[in-house]
Amino acid sequence: MSEELQYFNEDAQEQLQMMESALLDAMDKGVNDEYIGTIFRAMHTIKGVAGMFSFDAIISFTHIAENLMDAVRNGKIELDENLLMLLLKCKDHVSTLVDYAVESAPLPKNILDKDKLLKATINNYLQSPPEKFVPTQTLPIETISSNLWHISLHLKEYFFETGMDLISIIAFLKRLGTLHSVSTLVENLPTLEEIDPYKPYLGFEIEFEGDVKKEDIIEVFEFVEDDIELNVFSVDKIQKEEPQKEELPEQTKPVIIEVLQAKIEDIQPKQESNNKQITPISQSLRVDSSKIDILIDTISEMVIANAKVNRYVEKYADAELEEVAIELSGLLEELRNNVMNIRMVQVGESFEKFRRVVNDVAHKLNKKINFTIKGGETELDKTVIEKIADPLLHMLRNSVDHGIELPAQRVQNGKPEYGTVELRAYPESGSIVIEIEDDGKGLALDAIISKARAKGIISQTQQLSDAEAYKLIFEPGFSTAEVVSDISGRGVGMDVVKKNIEALKGEVALVSKVGKGSCFTIRLPLTLAIIDGFLFQVGQTHYIIPLDMVSEVIEYTSEYHVNIRESQLFDLRGTLLPLLDVRNYYKELPCEMCERQNIIVVKYGHHKIGLLVDELFGEYQTVIKPLGKLFKNAPGLYGASILGSGEIALIFDIPTLFEILKIK
Amino acid sequence: MYSQILIDDDDEMAIKEGPQYLLFYLQSNLFALRGECITEIVELPEITKVPWMQPCVKGVCNIRGTIVGVLDISERLMQNDFTNTNRTSLVIVKVAEEEVSHKIGLLIDEVYEVEVFEANELQSVPSFGLPIDSKYVEAMIPYKGDFIPLLSLKSVADIEFLSQRENPHAT
């Protein structure tokens, strides 16, 4: 895709996203001028940019959608719920058109049909077309130069299927001048017994007088041009070309100004609407995210180089050099944080997309839902946001489908008719928390437990704490829905959700109260690129584990030994825990320099294990680098990091390691 | 520390035009690789072992901030572990896997020469009789009265195969 096309694509999708948000907000909170303005601008802007690429399908569609919104803006058409739903469909349709346009793929039949249908529906709304529809209409009708036109019209076979009403079109033509006569040609009309009610058999000959150009007349029939045979002849042969040309500068002037104003509106949307509602728009610059990745890579290398400098500083013990080195380190740290910040994106835009889904699912299930989003300004690494979208979507669907009750049932239970689903995000001690809370029927613990027993996920006698019981819903094959629905599937969801979140180094948990509702809490690291790690050595190799998974570190002395032959256990103050001898497990050579062995007690979920390792180096700011496809099957390894010495440390993937070791 | 040795000798270029090939020694046999897939050739860096990999996957190394996997092609082609000499080099190549290209380092015993051959000079591979499996050879290049096997990077550095885990219960 060329750079221009990519720009067009991004721009169009962004406009459409804004349009969708405005539509959904309008549905939720009622219509206001700001929403109308946003929707209008989206269609207007896309039409403008599509014009630069001559994407005719997009231009013709956005043109009438824009007309519709213009009529709404001028108060000629009321933006009611039906129209909002129609506009949502238009948004989806334009999105499809954009997709095809950027791929320069021809539109398939079903999309062309949809195009016609939507245009026809819009035109039904536009029966009394707004004034801006055809600019020539503003020309003074009383000018001496009036032209007589003969218009000959034959309807093609599929005309009625477009849903377009020829009568409305002729009514519109009438507004451009005078209809002297309309003759209906009925020669081909069959008798009632033989007629196909969905096929047109009529033709029309129209005598029309108006100070218009041929193109203006053709434009009137623009939306049906593929479905009619149209011939326009000038009856008045002496067309007054000369005076028209003289008038031209005066006519075009206001049009140009209008175009300029439209441009200014585009640039400064906050000044556009009369209601003086100012939406804060921060200046932004579109940057290819791969450029930022390169920048981060370079900075990571600088961090490594800087670590080397610091080693020399230590070696030569020069006070002045040390001072410069410290300053350099500080600046580098600052630079790194700033660049990492570029990757941070507000979650709001991504969250807005869910509004639509919640809306659609609620519609489908006849549920009434107030969906609120809080903390949209919370920032999260772009990659994380992209990867968390699917799990969130699934959980939201789940909340609407399984959580919220039907309106009647809610009222019966003394709850408001409208259920509430809230999606919120906030930062908490170095990570980001995303919560999905509903006030639906909640999950009954005993139901979960008995189901898990029935499915053999837990044994009949196993006793569980509340938290453990809630965890069961994330087990593969677990579903609490009594009826399998097409909305949230058949229990394949939550375990996948959990996996996806864990792949992002995140966690998910559930709390629920019967009759009151449920709340999912997802905890995510701020970024995937840098973690606080704990550095240690096993044999010849450096390893890192995420610091927050380190529960404690102990020297492996005799008091922790367990005197069971061949056992891989250790005794942590009376608790017997599994001990993984990393050197043995990873077949490392012995560490010659290391004098004693240590145990790192790793905690993940509710489980603890010990890792038997050699040397400990402590906390380490870890820039995570991918190991690459070659190592995609490397057991329990997540990536690598380059140490100050240039050496490589391997990063443990604790969740996967636990899985490999079958620790549950 | 790193020596860039893809030769850009103008005189030589003037004599013969066409794609470049890297000729190198493996276990005292000459082999060739297409120059276009090579990004650089470096002295052998320190290699960090990654557990449980195929014997020919030696581990990872740090090539100016990028983690690059190291493949021992002697082991891969001839089941002979490489011997580290001061001439041992790492050839960094680009390998395409699922439309994403990424870098792998190939261990070679010694760089011999960079030569230009035209496409019509390449000859087809005999179906058997070569010291290595013919699936690893893309073509034979006549060179100074002898023939050099041109290695097929696609099959030598087949990531799908190389990424398979060594059986942890073996040995």
Add this chain to the structure above:
Amino acid sequence: MIFESDVLEVEEAQMIKDALMLCLKNEEPTVKLDLRNINKIDLSVIQLFLSLQKSLHNQNRNMTLINCTNSVIEALELCGCSKLFECTYE
């Protein structure tokens, strides 16, 4: 025959055709279509009326549109059909 719905459009064309077919079966010399409820009529339905008229003429019968609303009259005029029908009020 009186139409109860206020909109006669292509979506109901088959239904309308079936209804009109009944008129061909009865013996009345003049078929009366009462359009008092109609706010919107489209070309496909007007075409059906014309077609009915043609069938009736073949049977030497007539038809009249009665109690046309302003929107019906306007629609008929716009497509040049007002002169093709007899319109009266009752």
